[in-house]
Amino acid sequence: MPDDIARPPDPAEPRPRGGHCVVLGASIAGLFAARVLSDAFDRVTVVDRDALPETDENRRGVPQGRHAHAILPAGTRGLQQLFPGLLEEFEADGVPVVREPVEMHFAPGGHLLCQEGRYADPTPTYQPTRPRLEGQVRRRVGALPGVEIIDRCEAAGLTGTPDRTRVTGVRLVRRGDGAERELAADLVVDATGRGGRTTRWLSDLGYEPPREDRIAVDIKYVSRNLRLAPGALGRRKVVIVGAAPGRPTGATLLQHGADHWMLTLIGYGGHHPPTDPGEFLEFAKPVMPSDVFEALCAAEPLDDPVAHRYPASVRRRYERLERFPEGLLVFGDAICSFNPVYGQGMSVAALQADALRECLGKGRDRLSYRFFRAAARRIEVAWQMAVGSDLSLPEVTGPRPxxxxxxxxxxxxxxxxxxxxxxxxxxxxxxxxxxxxxxxxxxxxxxxxxxxxxxxxxxxxx
Ligand SMILES: Cc1cc2nc3c(=O)[nH]c(=O)nc-3n(C[C@H](O)[C@H](O)[C@H](O)COP(=O)(O)OP(=O)(O)OC[C@H]3O[C@@H](n4cnc5c(N)ncnc54)[C@H](O)[C@@H]3O)c2cc1C
Incomplete structure (x- = not known):
């Protein structure tokens, strides 16, 4: 009989520890999941198809790492809980930290927010580069007892019991020589990103894939690293100018080090930023405040502009499925990938980690049933805010009830x-x-x- 995830959990079930869990994907969500799972399983194996670098550099499987990546305070709190000491280490290493409104120029929807006063909530914003954040988190997860990270291995499918009610492991293909092997697991967690392999794997196992909610945004990012003269922006460490009705373009300038900044330009369909170095800055002119634009003109480029296309926000409604195999979870962008201009993805992955910890604390019975619902509650607010903001732009098509x-x-x-x-x-x-x-x-x-x-x-x- 296939598992019916609509059945509620049994509160009397004991909370076992032990067993083997395989996490597919060693990016932010997979690493957050592995951190939480390491408290509940004896062994956690994290698998990624990329060669994972020793140093904090960009890699093929995370092309978004070349673009501005902000951690929202909700993500900061998640990092504090999952990796005590990590943020302090960042700060000691010179990673800029935003603590006061005066340090942030934030203009969403055409409104420059007041920069006076002090934040009542003391959660600051840390600004490591994305590869640096992922590298530090990966080293910490890799050092946990019972955790192994295997790179250059592609997850090609799931293995299951003959009646297909339970996932029993994963089929892996080694990159390079194509050698195949099966890795047995009590729990497989798909954190392979917005591609969402589980939807296909579910069909292979005879299950319906989840319904997908999509909002086509057709966003293009173009980014480059710059050296700015010290003090060029006064006390500001981050400048974010969002798109607004009538101007479907935006820009983010993030300080990553004493004189190291990343400039990301953003445009919705028909208003994409150029990658040509000459035209790149011109695109920023009507978007950025004039003094910031002047500082950008005087800055030294550290690399060439790189582009990233993002077609649509996608939310997969796993929590609404009536049938789902035991021994399988989906995590991170594989459940919900948000329009990146709102900087939510990593923070929502941290909220999902919190949901997973909460669910594992109540045992493993009906884990998928409970996790998908707990994750959906945390995703809901972020999704509604992102979709609502996008729909305030006439360029984005979609129903506006x-x-x-x-x-x-x-x-x-x-x-x-x-x-x-x-x-x-x-x-x-x-x-x-x-x-x-x-x-x-x-x-x-x-x-x-x-x-x-x-x-x-x-x-x-x-
Ligand atoms: C342009 C852009 C800008 C963004 N900016 C922000 C931001 O400012 N703030 C923020 O919080 N979020 C941002 N995000 C979102 C953020 O990057 C993701 O939410 C975050 O990385 C978590 O995603 P993930 O780990 O689920 O998936 P991903 O980061 O996509 O990682 C998927 C991992 O799975 C691996 N993989 C894929 N397929 C396989 C396979 N078959 N077998 C084994 N391994 C596999 C890949 O190599 C990769 O390591 C941005 C995203 C984009 C696209």
């Missing part, structure tokens, strides 16, 4: 008030950082400030 239009109109008023009101700005940033539910913005005190702010000052576009 009344609740979406009302929510977007309300968010626009919140951002208008947040241009001058540090309290509203902080509430908005907390929501966007996935630290608080958007419902906090409906608190009468906040609504009052939003109304007053909009009455006193007309909207300003930056």
């Amino acid at each position: 009344l609740p979406v239009r009302l929510t977007n109109a309300f968010f626009d008023r919140v951002m208008t008030a947040a241009e001058r009101d540090p309290v509203v700005a902080q509430e908005f940033v907390k929501v966007g950082s996935l630290l608080s539910s958007p419902l906090i913005l409906l608190h009468p005190r906040t609504v009052g400030r939003v109304l007053l702010g909009n009455l006193l000052h007309p909207a300003r576009r930056d």
Whole structure:
């Protein structure tokens, strides 16, 4: 009989420790999952098809590593819990840390948020490069007892019991010589990214794949590393200018070291940034504040611009499946891949790690049933915010029912008030950082400030 994941977990089930878990994919989500699983399983094997570098450099399987990667405060909290001491190490190594509003120029939806005051929530933002973050996390996970990381091995499919109710392991193909082998596991976790191999593997095992929600955004990223003169941007360590209705382009400038910055230009369909080095900066001119643009013109390029296309946000509704085999989970972007301009992916992977820890704490009975639902709850807010923001741009096609239009109109008023009101700005940033539910913005005190702010000052576009 196939497993019916709609059956609720048995609370009386003991919480076993031990067994072998295989995690497919050694990027951020796979490593976060492995960290949590190492507390519940005797052995955790992490498999990646890439050659994993010894040093903190980019690799083929993570092309997004060449582009701006911000960790939201929700992700920072996740890193603190999963890898105590890691953030302190970053700071000691000179990784820039944003602690005050004055250090962040943040202009979402055409509104430059107020840079006055202090953050009430003390969670700072750390700015390592993406390869550095992944490299440090990988070394820590690899050093955990019972964890082995195998690279240059491609997961080609799953093995299962004859009745296909349980996954029993994974088929691996070694890169280079093509040697095949099977790796037995009590639990297989697919963290192979937005490609989402499990959907095909489920069909091979005789299961329905999950329904997919998609929002076509047709985003292009073009990025390059720059050396900026010390102090060129004053106290600012990050500049983020989001797209706005009427201007479907944006830019992020992230400080990674004393004089090392990464500039990422972003454009929705029909407004893609150029990779030609000469035209690259021109694209930034109408987007960036004029003093930042001047600093960019005076900067020394450290490499050539590189591009990345991102066609659509994709959410796979595993939590809605009625049948799913035992011994299998899906994790990270393989469940939900967000439009990257909102910087949510790694933080949501940390929230999923939290969901996994919570579920494993209650035993392994009906693990997929419980995990997919717990993960979906954490994904929901981030997904709604990303989709809602995208739908505020006429360039993005998709249904805009009344609740979406009302929510977007309300968010626009919140951002208008947040241009001058540090309290509203902080509430908005907390929501966007996935630290608080958007419902906090409906608190009468906040609504009052939003109304007053909009009455006193007309909207300003930056
Ligand atoms: C352009 C861009 C910018 C982004 N910016 C941000 C940002 O600012 N902030 C943020 O939080 N997130 C950002 N993200 C999202 C973030 O990169 C991901 O959410 C994060 O990497 C977690 O993804 P993942 O580990 O699930 O998958 P991925 O990072 O895609 O990794 C998948 C891994 O699986 C391996 N793999 C694939 N297939 C196989 C196979 N068959 N066998 C074995 N191994 C396999 C790959 O080699 C890779 O290591 C961005 C994404 C993009 C595309």
